[in-house]
Amino acid sequence: MTDSEDHASRRGRPDTVKPVTELGDGVYDLTLTVEPARYRAYLFDWDRPTLVDCGLPETSETLIDRIERVGIEPERLIVTHAHPDHDGGFDAVVDRYDTTTWVPEESTLAADNDPDHRYSHDDTVGPFTAVHVPGHSVDNYALVAPDRDLAVMGDAVLGADWRGLPAGYFVLVEGIYSDDLVAAERNLERLQQYAFDVGLVxxxxxxxxxxRGKLDDFVDFPNKGDWDDPD
Structure with a gap:
């Protein structure tokens, strides 16, 4: 077993990650790094080609390579929150593709290019409705596409297998990476107001x-079932 395979096994993740995966219906997973962490951007070929988040500064060349592999140039860039692994390629994408950009109103962006638009809770950006889910960061947003039955979760949650649990479920981004873990969990209730079958992390x-059902189970867990008082 290679070091990479061993690390993937210990993390509960497969080692067969493809750099570009078409998830269906004009949705592309652009995987930028696997080790030491899975970093991604998503490209949507819907109303107009839209890139959601843009990776680290040092993965900008990789991101552009992934976009070129798909063969669809983004016309819109949406940033979910201003952490380096989500907005680090902002200037590279804008300079290369002259995209129209959308950034949360709460974000302080470390970029040479100014955002074209600021968005806030319940705003519509193309097919997406912006849902403010602070806690991980003050400016963290999810993007829900109700007509597509899909949500991009920002960093409101991550895939459970990143913490060594079975894939197909959500967990919170752990405390060392989140500003306020209690608020991060509490504010997940905002996403329960929307319907979606697919949750992209x-x-x-x-x-x-x-x-959405799995998110409900996670959020509502303390209220489920009958618990015996250990005393």
């Missing part, structure tokens, strides 16, 4: 079936 494996 940036770290770990995405959830492709009953994503």
């Amino acid at each position: 940036f770290h770990g494996s995405s959830v492709f079936e009953d994503a």
Whole structure:
């Protein structure tokens, strides 16, 4: 077993990650790195080609390579929040593709190019509705496409296999990476107002079936079942 395979096994993740995966219906997973963390961007060929997040500064060349592999140039860039693994390629994408950009109103962007638009909770950006889910960061957003039954989760949650648990479920981004873990969990209730079957995450494996139901199970867990008082 190679070091990479061993690390993937210990993390509960497969070692067969493809750099570009068409998830269906004009949705492309652009995997930028696997080790030491799974970093991604997503490209949507829907109303107009839209890139959601843009990786680290040092993965900008990789991101552009992934976009070129798909063969669809983004016309719109949406940033879910201003952490380096989500907005680090902002200038590279804008300079290369002259994209129209959308950034949360709460974000402080470390980029030479100014955002074209600022968005806030419940705003519509193309097919997406922006849902403010602070906690991981003050500016963290999810993007829900109700007509497509899909949500891009930002870093509101990550794939459970990133923490060594079975794939196909959600967990919170752990405390060392989140500003306020209690708020991060509490604010997941905002996503329960929307319907979606697929939940795309940036770290770990995405959830492709009953994503809202699994989010409900995670959020509502303390209220489920009858618990005996240990005293």
